[in-house]
Amino acid sequence: KNEVEQSPQNLTAQEGEFITINCSYSVGISALHWLQQHPGGGIVSLFMLSSGKKKHGRLIATINIQEKHSSLHITASHPRDSAVYICAVSRGSEKLVFGKGTKLTVNP
Amino acid sequence: GAGVSQSPSNKVTEKGKDVELRCDPISGHTALYWYRQSLGQGLEFLIYFQGNSAPDKSGLPSDRFSAERTGGSVSTLTIQRTQQEDSAVYLCASSSGQGLYGYTFGSGTRLTVV
Numbered sequence: 001k002n003e004v005e006q007s008p009q010n011l012t013a014q015e016g017e018f019i020t021i022n023c024s025y026s027v028g029i030s031a032l033h034w035l036q037q038h039p040g041g042g043i044v045s046l047f048m049l050s051s052g053k054k055k056h057g058r059l060i061a062t063i064n065i066q067e068k069h070s071s072l073h074i075t076a077s078h079p080r081d082s083a084v085y086i087c088a089v090s091r092g093s094e095k096l097v098f099g100k101g102t103k104l105t106v107n108p
Numbered sequence: 109g110a111g112v113s114q115s116p117s118n119k120v121t122e123k124g125k126d127v128e129l130r131c132d133p134i135s136g137h138t139a140l141y142w143y144r145q146s147l148g149q150g151l152e153f154l155i156y157f158q159g160n161s162a163p164d165k166s167g168l169p170s171d172r173f174s175a176e177r178t179g180g181s182v183s184t185l186t187i188q189r190t191q192q193e194d195s196a197v198y199l200c201a202s203s204s205g206q207g208l209y210g211y212t213f214g215s216g217t218r219l220t221v222v
Contacts, residue, residue, distance in 0.1 A: 033210065042215040043199065086151070093139050093203065095164060096211065098151040 003027050006087050006099035013106050019074040021102045023087030026068065033096065034061050034072050035086040043086070046072070077106045110134075112214035114200050120220045121190055129185040129217045133202030140183050141203075141211070142175060146196040154198075157183060190221045 005024045013019055023032070034046040047054050047061040049070065054061050058077075063070040074081055082105050088096040113132040121127050133140050142154040153167040157177045168174070172191075177183040187194055197216040203209060 035213075043201075043213040045210045045212065048210040088151075093156075093158065095141060095153040095156050095167070096143075096151075096201075097153075100150045 002099070003097050004087055004089055004099040006085075006102050008102060009100065010103045011105070013077050013104070015078055015106055015108050017077050017106075019077050019081075019104065019106075021072045021085050021087075021104070023070045023072070023099055024068060025070075025087075025089050027089065027097075028091065029089040030092055031090050032063055032070050033088040033090065034070075035088060037084045037086060037101070039083070041083075046085075074104075079106045079108050082106050112200055112202050112212050114198075114214035114217050116217055117215060118218045118220075120222060123192060123221055124189055126186065126188045127190055127219065129187075129198050129219070131183045131185070131200030131202075131214060133181065133183070133200070134212055135181075137202035137204050137212075138180065139203040140177060141201045142183070142185050143199045143201065144196045145199060145216075149196075151199070154185070187219075190219075192221045195219055195221045 003026050007022050031048050031050045033048050036044045036046050049061055049063045058075045060073040084101040084103050086101045087099040090096050115130045140157040144152045155162055155175050156164040159180045160177050172188045175185045197218050199216045200214040201211045203211045
C-alpha cells in the first residue's frame, strides 16, 4: 500500500463546477503539499499545510491530522485548471513522498 | 536566482553514453532534491542534499547514478552508461530547509536515451 493515496485518479468536470480531490496518508508527517503539473510543464507548489485550511484564489486546501486526510477544492472551475494535481507529504526536511496524482480535465 | 534552474532542458543521448544534468537552486536554499518522473509514472525520489552532503541517497536506482553538490549551491546528477530505462524527466527542487517552507521545482530535464 502506498504511503500516500489520492482519489479520484481521473476527474472530468464542466466549467464552473466545484471540484474536490482527496488525499490520505498513512505515516506521521510534518507537512502535506499540494502540487500542480500542467501537461509538458513543470511542477508548481500550490499549498503546504500542517493544520487547518488555506485558501488562494479559487483554491482551498484542508487537512485533518487526526484522520490523516486532506482535500483540495477548486471553486468555479475553469479549463485552465486542467492539470495533474499531486499530493505529497514530508517529514522535516526529508524527501517528499508523492501520491500518484489526479488528472483533472475541465471542459468548457 | 529567482527560481530553480535546470540544464539542459532536453537531452537526447545514445545508449551507453554518460550524461550530466545540472541544477542551480534558489540562492540560500540549503536543501536540494533530485526526483525522476518516467513516462506515465509518478514522481520518484533519487537523492537529497543538505548543504554539500547527501544524508539520503536511497533513491538512486543503481551505481550508474551519482550526484554531487558543491559550494552548497549547484548540483550535478551524472548517469553513466545510460540505458533506455533511464529515459525520464529529471526534476530538481530546493527548499530553505528544516521543512518549514515549501519546495520550488525546476522545469526539469527531459532525457531520452536512444
